Amino acid sequence: MDLDVLPVDIALREPFGIATGAKTAALNVFVRATLADGTRGWGEAAPFEAVNGERREVALGAIHRARDTLVGWDARAWRSLGGQLRELAPESPSARCAIETAVLDAITRSLGISLATFFGGLETELFSDLTITTGTAARARESAFSIARQGYRTIKLKVGGSSVADDVARIRAVIEAAPSCSLVLDGNAALTQEDAVAIALECKTMGGELALFEQPCAREDDDAAIFVHDRARVLVCADESVGSVKDVARLARKGAAQAINLKITKSGVVECYDMACVARAHGLGLMVGGMVESSMAMSASAHLACGVGGVEFVDLDTPLWLVDEPVVAEMTREGPRLSIAKVRAGHGARPSDAWLAERRVEP
Numbered sequence: 001m002d003l004d005v006l007p008v009d010i011a012l013r014e015p016f017g018i019a020t021g022a023k024t025a026a027l028n029v030f031v032r033a034t035l036a037d038g039t040r041g042w043g044e045a046a047p048f049e050a051v052n053g054e055r056r057e058v059a060l061g062a063i064h065r066a067r068d069t070l071v072g073w074d075a076r077a078w079r080s081l082g083g084q085l086r087e088l089a090p091e092s093p094s095a096r097c098a099i100e101t102a103v104l105d106a107i108t109r110s111l112g113i114s115l116a117t118f119f120g121g122l123e124t125e126l127f128s129d130l131t132i133t134t135g136t137a138a139r140a141r142e143s144a145f146s147i148a149r150q151g152y153r154t155i156k157l158k159v160g161g162s163s164v165a166d167d168v169a170r171i172r173a174v175i176e177a178a179p180s181c182s183l184v185l186d187g188n189a190a191l192t193q194e195d196a197v198a199i200a201l202e203c204k205t206m207g208g209e210l211a212l213f214e215q216p217c218a219r220e221d222d223d224a225a226i227f228v229h230d231r232a233r234v235l236v237c238a239d240e241s242v243g244s245v246k247d248v249a250r251l252a253r254k255g256a257a258q259a260i261n262l263k264i265t266k267s268g269v270v271e272c273y274d275m276a277c278v279a280r281a282h283g284l285g286l287m288v289g290g291m292v293e294s295s296m297a298m299s300a301s302a303h304l305a306c307g308v309g310g311v312e313f314v315d316l317d318t319p320l321w322l323v324d325e326p327v328v329a330e331m332t333r334e335g336p337r338l339s340i341a342k343v344r345a346g347h348g349a350r351p352s353d354a355w356l357a358e359r360r361v362e363p
Contacts, residue, residue, distance in 0.1 A: 119307025
């Protein structure tokens with residue numbers, strides 16, 4: 001096995017703002033794995049400094065360091081690859097994601113099956129939400145109206161980073177503009193437990209269908225998550241606070257989450273698969289999401305979710321923020337409906353020929 005590493009810059013239509021910061025461009029990395037038989041697979045690293053402090057320079061360093069060790073690795077030992085990468089690149093989960101995705105894409109392409117089939121093949125379609133990032137109430141209203149007209153059933157609204165009054169005004173605007181949509185609120189670990197409860201209760205008072213509150217409080221504060229669940233009577237989804245199987249077991253044991261967010265760019269593909277199995281064994285719900293990724297990483301996430309099946313909350317929308325993403329993907333997107341039914345092998349996504357030609361890289 002060999003690896004090629006290609007940095008990629010993709011402009012955003014507008015800043016992707018969360019409570020802890022905003023991203024104005026996707027500074028990601030494409031990784032290509034080539035097997036001994038010549039089969040190639042692709043993966044993507046999408047670091048997001050405002051979420052976990054990871055920058056592209058960190059991911060690139062980790063990928064190059066791992067490459068020196070993994071050249072010649074037997075890709076059929078894909079489960080041990082995950083453990084090896086955690087030792088080689090503990091500081092860069094997005095690097096681990098890119099390498100694992102590329103290897104699994106190559107393996108399943110070699111076998112002539114989709115990545116979803118490899119992971120169980122239970123489903124071929126998902127229904128995603130669409131995110132409204134941080135901003136004004138007027139902007140939230142405009143976005144919610146547009147989202148509802150496109151047929152989305154769920155709106156994800158970023159909260160935190162401003163006053164409770166501002167967030168309540170934004171929630172009110174969304175409910176009024178899209179009364180038929182359910183809401184997922186995402187605090188990105190920025191709220192106090194009291195503010196999170198106040199926001200959730202105000203949402204319910206206004207008639208909003210609050211389906212989920214994602215990571216309302218600090219990642220290390222399990223007690224705060226329990227407080228929000230108990231006082232607001234809302235399902236709490238762990239995101240920043242869950243990155244491994246051990247985290248899933250801890251949260252389930254303490255009752256600090258009712259669902260977990262699977263992000264391959266946060267945990268790696270292999271770990272996410274195991275996390276899904278452990279969460280299900282503990283009776284926790286599943287969400288699938290991502291950082292600011294192109295259709296390459298999003299396709300891999302969709303295949304994982306379809307493979308294990310039963311993922312109740314889907315947040316695979318960031319390619320919609322990208323301007324001219326240089327990716328060809330076989331996964332189709334029609335409003336909220338994502339389908340992988342036409343993917344013949346692997347996860348069905350790769351860089352465009354034009355983008356590769358500009359870098360003098362063979363397709």
